Amino acid sequence: MSTRVTLLGSTGSIGTQGLQVIAAHPERFEVEVLAGGANTRLLAEQAARHRPSLVAAAGGTREKLAAAIAAAAEDAGVTGYVPEVVVGEEAATIAAGAPTDVVLNGITGAIGLRPTLAALRSGARLALANKESLIIGGPIVKDVAAPEQIVPVDSEHSAIAQALRSGRADEVRKLVVTASGGPFRGLDRAALREVTPAQALKHPNFAMGRVITTNSATLVNKGLELIEAHLLFDVPMERIEAVVHPQQIIHSMVEFHDGAVIAQLGLPTMLAPIALGLSWPERLTDVETPVDWTQAQDWRFEPLDDEAFPAVRLAQQVGAAGGTHPAVYNAANEVGVDAFHDGAARFTDIVDTIEQVLQRHDDARFDAHTVEGVLAADAWARDEAAGLLRTA
Structure with missing residues (x-):
């Protein structure tokens, strides 16, 4: 009996490599659900090739995604394939909660938290590449997860x-x-300040992708x-x-x-x-x-080199502090990365901004044991980071 797989972030780096592994072992796996990003054409091509029962996308409309899948299926010579289609902000969460055996969460960023929780609550094994969901929602995720239910990717x-x-x-x-x-x-x-x-x-x-590659550089x-x-x-x-x-x-x-x-x-x-x-x-x-x-x-x-690259030292402090500190660290970084690539910040401003936001953070204001509390801390940190970068 083959293992049913849900891929979240199927059009990204982790998702496409996951499909590569699955394609090389067709006797072992079948794709049950695909949830992709903005690349509708690639998502439709993946769906036509692997024929999941459910296809989800964060953006666009159901009609456009369904039409793209139908066109991709026709190009591939596939007949009679009409999957269920879900579109919208909750699409990945819905996909993650669908019946399956393994959920590979390859989404990037804090938006992966709700899908991670949905996957765990479904009882499926969670192959976790979306580190941010565990980092920002640590206490919540650990409360929901069964022993050995999470396998790191x-x-x-x-x-x-x-x-x-x-x-x-x-x-x-x-x-x-x-x-x-x-x-x-x-x-x-000094040299890092001039990085492009x-x-x-x-x-x-x-x-x-852009975020993880920049995070590796900082x-x-x-x-x-x-x-x-x-x-x-x-x-x-x-x-x-x-x-x-x-x-x-x-x-x-x-x-x-x-x-x-x-x-x-x-x-x-x-x-x-x-x-x-x-x-x-x-x-x-x-x-x-x-x-x-x-x-x-x-x-x-x-x-x-902690002087040139203080991000690890900061993270060690944040991890020890716990609470919503990791959520603030991650959120401020995501804002800093966007500002850097938009030309609104220097490379070194990314981690400097994280440190400044952490200094202003009052952990007692937010409940780290609820999704709402974690996301409130996340939203506060994003606003705070954006304000600091505007005045930098």
């Missing part, structure tokens, strides 16, 4: 999940999350990953650290109290983590090319 957290199978939870001394260092590794703060949006989108190893993404690791694996923030590993062959490590370190290795792509998220705890065959051991290779590790 971020390569770093997938690596940790795999390494943790080598020992008991009480044997873990430390989690070590690796970072490429981004395209600006080695630059000082085009330069920030040139990640050395991965092909990702190291905000690594800060978010430390918070995510804290929430996923119940390890205190002070026992989670980041190290720069430019080659990104070692995706992360777990240090045990006897001094042993277990690392997970693989090429710097997302195919293997996505596949494992879909099939957990089993491994699919021939997902990715292994490391070529016949070739000489040098792997290097460097400490983070």
